[in-house]
Amino acid sequence: MNYILFDGPARNALLPFTFTRPVAEIRVGILTIREKWEKHLGFTTSTVTENYLSDKFPMVEFEDNIMINASYLPTPKLVTQIKDLQPGQAIFNKDIPVAFYTKEGTAVDFEFYKIIQSETAPEHTIKHTWDIFTNNPGEIEADFDLLTKDKNSQELSSDNIIIGEHQVFIEDGAKVKVSILNTTEGPIYIGKNAEVMEGSMIRGPFALCGHATVKMGAKIYSGTTIGPYAKVGGEVSNSVIFGYSNKGHDGFLGNSVIGEWCNLGADTNTSNLKNNYASVRLWNYETGNFAKTGLQFCGLMMGDHSKCGINTMFNTGTVVGVSANIFGGGFPRNFIPSYSWGGSGGFTTYLTKKAFEVANVVMKRRNLEFTKQEEAILEQVFEQTQSWRKGYE
Numbered sequence: 001m002n003y004i005l006f007d008g009p010a011r012n013a014l015l016p017f018t019f020t021r022p023v024a025e026i027r028v029g030i031l032t033i034r035e036k037w038e039k040h041l042g043f044t045t046s047t048v049t050e051n052y053l054s055d056k057f058p059m060v061e062f063e064d065n066i067m068i069n070a071s072y073l074p075t076p077k078l079v080t081q082i083k084d085l086q087p088g089q090a091i092f093n094k095d096i097p098v099a100f101y102t103k104e105g106t107a108v109d110f111e112f113y114k115i116i117q118s119e120t121a122p123e124h125t126i127k128h129t130w131d132i133f134t135n136n137p138g139e140i141e142a143d144f145d146l147l148t149k150d151k152n153s154q155e156l157s158s159d160n161i162i163i164g165e166h167q168v169f170i171e172d173g174a175k176v177k178v179s180i181l182n183t184t185e186g187p188i189y190i191g192k193n194a195e196v197m198e199g200s201m202i203r204g205p206f207a208l209c210g211h212a213t214v215k216m217g218a219k220i221y222s223g224t225t226i227g228p229y230a231k232v233g234g235e236v237s238n239s240v241i242f243g244y245s246n247k248g249h250d251g252f253l254g255n256s257v258i259g260e261w262c263n264l265g266a267d268t269n270t271s272n273l274k275n276n277y278a279s280v281r282l283w284n285y286e287t288g289n290f291a292k293t294g295l296q297f298c299g300l301m302m303g304d305h306s307k308c309g310i311n312t313m314f315n316t317g318t319v320v321g322v323s324a325n326i327f328g329g330g331f332p333r334n335f336i337p338s339y340s341w342g343g344s345g346g347f348t349t350y351l352t353k354k355a356f357e358v359a360n361v362v363m364k365r366r367n368l369e370f371t372k373q374e375e376a377i378l379e380q381v382f383e384q385t386q387s388w389r390k391g392y393e
Helices: 033-041 076-083 136-148 352-365 372-384
Strands: 002-006 045-048 064-069 089-093 096-103 114-117 161-163 168-170 180-182 188-190 201-203 206-208 224-226 235-237 252-254 281-284 289-292 300-302 318-320 340-343 346-349
Touching: 002 033, 033 045, 033 076, 033 136, 076 089, 076 096, 136 168, 136 188, 136 206, 136 224, 224 235, 352 372
Parallel strands: 002 045, 002 064, 089 114, 161 180, 168 188, 180 201, 188 206, 206 224, 235 252, 300 318
Antiparallel strands: 064 096, 089 096, 281 289, 340 346
8 A cells, every 4th residue: 555644734834844844754752753654554655745845755656545644643543544444435533634545646525435533632633833842742652662662772871870660762872871861751762873971861751863962961851852963952841853953052942843954052042931821822824923822831943944143042932934043132033934134133034045055064064965955945935935024124
């Protein structure tokens, strides 16, 4: 069977992260949504996404295909339902399609489908940006079981202190030295060739993905994921940091999601709780306004390739787009459009030529190439986000 993950109606609600990736490439827990589905299904998958992303994330169609809404996370029950689908059958969650069986080149008309209802719990869906960090503790545990089943952990050095009954799993090549690992609330996963430097204090559930680094003396609270090749120091709580991003120094990051190739300058701090303890509102790209999240704790949402200078302070519930560069004193505003350059004193447009020069240098440092394909995607993001920069000179 051929499985295809499609973005679905949640795609716009997951901006700015879906400016540069399909929904399936969002990381929550240890794995991306795509990696979860492929492990559960036992097959590789392809993607239906925005046209400008399809060169990098193409769709592969066979004669028989099952389409899966990528904002839904796999559970054993849902996986079984999907594997059992027959031609002309679809699984819905209320009025939203979760999965359906289709033939190559055949138009989809759900009026003629046999509908199977699935009561998917909220903790198994990613329909808003904040769902990434709110669902992260449970997804770390689910992915931990998936990845460590029938495997043996590498031995943990005796100079570490372990507290709690949950497991610490160390993949090949990983190093953990002179640190305190508290598994009382959940497991701790240390990926291949990752490193936890001395003096770190970590509470599970926690995931450090392959080749990532926790720097000396870091304080990491429950529900945090550090993506592949990322580097993190200071204090982090219930946050997801995608691959290749750096928060290398002191400063607090809480209830936040940071995209790929981001850098938070030394002593950057995010507020995750309003002074009046009110519900946090976040910028909504669909309505062009701020909308309630229903959360008391919500910090920073930062799109790919964005950077901030030392001592940057982010207000509660700040959304930063793609390729923004933020610096200077004071609090910048709560919504910073893509390709913005500046801070609390105001912004100008960050021209693509300069932004791409930086991206090229940053990626070269990790022995990766800033390709024409990546450049084309970021050009499209620049064009799509011009309206938010209307007031810039």
